[in-house]
Structures are given as C-alpha cells and as structure tokens.
Amino acid sequence: MLKSKEILQLISILLIELLLEILSFVVVPVALLFCKKDDEHLPKIFRWFEDANDYYDGKCAAINGDSGWREKHYPEPTNRTYKARLLWLLRNKIGRFSSEINGVKVDDVNPYSIETLGDPYITSNGGKKSGFCKVTCTLKDGKKRFGLFKTIRYKGFLSGFYCRIYLGWKLMDIAGANALNFKEFTQKDDKKYLKTVWCINPFKKVNQKGE
Template sequence: MKLTRKQKLQILKNVAIELPIEILHFLIVPFALLACNEKSENLPKWAAWFDDPDYGINGDDGWKNEHFPNGKNRTYWARLCWLYRNHIGVFSAKYLGVKVEDIDAGTVHTMGDTLATCNKGQKSTECLVTCKMKDGRERFGYYREIRYGKSKWYCRIYLGWKLMDVSGMRQDNKAQYLEADDKPVLKSVWAINPFKRVQRI
C-alpha cells in the first residue's frame, strides 16, 4: 500500500514543526531532570513539553518491570533513557495530537494487518489506518515492519499519527476506546528504526 501525496505532505509538515523541538529536547532534558527528586513524577513545568503525557518521567509498567525493576526506574539514568525514547510527548499530544473523542468513528478505515504492532519482526507486515475528525480534518497512521530475510533484525516504520490504537473503532464500539485506561490523545509520529531485533512471541 502507498501513502497519498497529501499524507506525505502531512508527514513533512509534522517533521518541520517538531524537529526544532526535538533538538531542544535532547539539550534541555538532562538539565530538567536535575531539578527532579526521587519522588518526582514529571518534569518541572518549564520543561513540560518534553515530558511523557501518559507516564511522566518514570516510565510505563514494561519500563518499570522489565528494563529498570526494583525502583531503578526512578534513577537519573533510567529517566533520561525513558524521555530520550519517548520525546516531546506533551508537545506532540497538545499541538499535533488526535483526541480520540473527536474522531468520527464512522470514518475509521483499516487496511492491512491490524495486529502488525504485535508482530515484533516475525514477518514483514504493514497496516494503514485512516479517519476523519469531527471538524473534517483527515488523519492517518501507517505502520510497517520489514524483516531482513531470516536474520534477527527488522526495520520498523511508523508515520503520521499513532492510530493503530483505534484500528478497530466503529460507531457502535467507540466507547470502548474512551475508557479510563485508554490514551485520550494519540500523538503524531515519524519514526524509522532500521535495526530492531526480532522478538519471539
């Protein structure tokens, strides 16, 4: 499947807006974390753009339990790694994000593998999710994994917005995507990682 010219231009627009903030992120976050203590959950207000809107500076359950268990996720190094991995989240959500409640559920259209994000490099796969907002704006999320033959590596591509989270949304089940444990805002994304290790699932 191919992205349309309009979708490609949307990606370029997002990159042009976010890239300067991304550069600032890598410069400011190390200093902003110095103002945090062990009990802190978020960056100081003056650095809020660079925080993670869903999990703050201490990471999600996977980060806490798998990468930095036993409270080590609250160390300076763990927090720095987390925010470098999940950068400018607040900025992205606030200024470019898609509010799930504002999606016109009847326009959500999915092409390809709806379980692509669970693939973890097992095979080459892709999925494109498109939708319209209540104000008529169009949004899309393109996710692709390219396995390098039988090697242990694959390339992961995610462009547009993180709409894979709503790939199954319909008018009759939209409420299921607005529950307390669901993300209320889906961030913009333009990430290409050419060397991801294949995981067993």
C-alpha cells in the first residue's frame, strides 16, 4: 500500500520528530519561563515546540489551548498559567514544526495532482467497518506527499474495537479534492497547513455514531 519512497519519507519523519518530541520535555518547561501572561507564542527560538498556529474562536491555540481546552479544562484566564500551558504543550508536542516546517502548505498543493484511493469518508465511520483511504499529491516544487488512513475492525470478542492507522501527512483534509473543487477545501476557516502524522491506535472503541 505504501511505496518504497513513501516508507523512506515516513522513516525520516519518525526519526526527526521523535527526537524533537523527546527534547520537548526539556525545552518546553524552560521556554515557558520566558512567557508573559499576555503572550500567544513561545519566544522565537523555541517556536518549533509550540502547537500549530491555528485559531479557534478567533484566538490562537499555540500555547494557550484551543476552544475545547479552554472550555473543558482550563477556562480563561487560567489557560494562561504556567501549568495549563505546560500540560497543553506536552499534550500537543511540536505542532508548529509538524505543520509549518515539516507539513504541507495547502496553497502549495498542485490540485491537478491530487489522487484519492479508497473511501474518502473512512475517517468518519467510527471504526464500524474496515477500510482505507490514501491521498497523494505533488507540491508546486515537485515534492510528493502522501497520507494513509486505515481502519481494521476486529472480530469475535474484540468486535467492539478497531485499529486506527494514520501515516504520512494529514491529507484526509483534502480527500476527494481535485482541480475543479479545490477551492471548496481552501476556505477561510480551513487549515492552511496539514501536519505530518504517525499514529497507530491498536485498540480504539467502535463508535456507532461515527467520529
């Protein structure tokens, strides 16, 4: 399902990002010491270690959390405390790096190159059935990127669980896109960068309502 070059790309992602994630346990606690209450980002030299520069409800989530974090865990202004920021960044490690440095800038995608294999709606079936979706694209500089999402529904006494695999880049956000409808995937509220991803969850509970 993955070509040899794609496997090498995945290995490269793993080696680089695993090292940075390990470093984040040392860097983040120190970097936060230099942040003021009103800050929205880590100091520039530490930006790789903050979360992606995404906005929720008009507010940056880089170090202060997204809307769900602010609503369920640390309501404002407690989300700006050292503890809340530390927990957020250790939960969402190197988001800035995996999106803006190692990720795919949506505007750089050649819409004519996008290919979608499998079920483009597999991410929302809650693991009710086995399936996959693989999206590939070429960037304007000629580099190729891929995203593979796969679910494996278990049988027998484990039938209430499934394995979820997501590798490469988060290209499921543009699954089904092409040159004719690409603008529908690049609206104002859509993500500007698609992160790298290397996640295997072997025991995820089946959600009959979908995810």
